[in-house]
Amino acid sequence: GEEVAQTPKHLVRGEGQKAKLYCAPIKGHSYVFWYQQVLKNEFKFLISFQNENVFDETGMPKERFSAKCLPNSPCSLEIQATKLEDSAVYFCASSQFAGPYGYTFGSGTRLTVV
């Protein structure tokens, strides 16, 4: 499709529980990016993929965060043992391989950890 589809739209988890977020990129887009938008609008880069390969994971808190992009499946971002500070909106974006094009963003998943 022509949109980046993120599910679920809202997710509530108790502290310590697992959270899993999904992203279906636009068909034909080779790059997928995950960003976390926290209070005060700040976008924090988490991880990017080129097809199913991790491209840049410098933003990932590795001890609890993991992500995958497998062929023929939505990409996923998983947070083990969620903490209160993980509460944020998580955005996925995809872009084409060729040229320095901007991303297309999904509508985000709002994660609330209580």
Added chain:
Amino acid sequence: GQQLNQSPQSMFIQEGEDVSMNCTSSSIFNTWLWYKQEPGEGPVLLIALYKAGELTSNGRLTAQFGITRKDSFLNISASIPSDVGIYFCAGQLSNAGNNRKLIWGLGTSLGVNP
């Protein structure tokens, strides 16, 4: 993390007025992007700039890539109520190679009084 300095942080104007916002950095960028985000949605790309000095328009929006490659501005002319939202600048560093990670400003929140 690294950020762009975006100003103003917020502004409230009368319908029909023009508005200008800008982003500056101490680093050199090879791409500048301007996005608009509305509540509950992901950022939507407004204008993309790829060359120093480039001036690009999209309807009532005009953006320029600064000649020093360290800044960019966005102008909105004859504002209307649907211009309300948060406007973000984002850029790709010139020394990022093939890394497509974006560096973000903290947004300019625009309100328009009908």
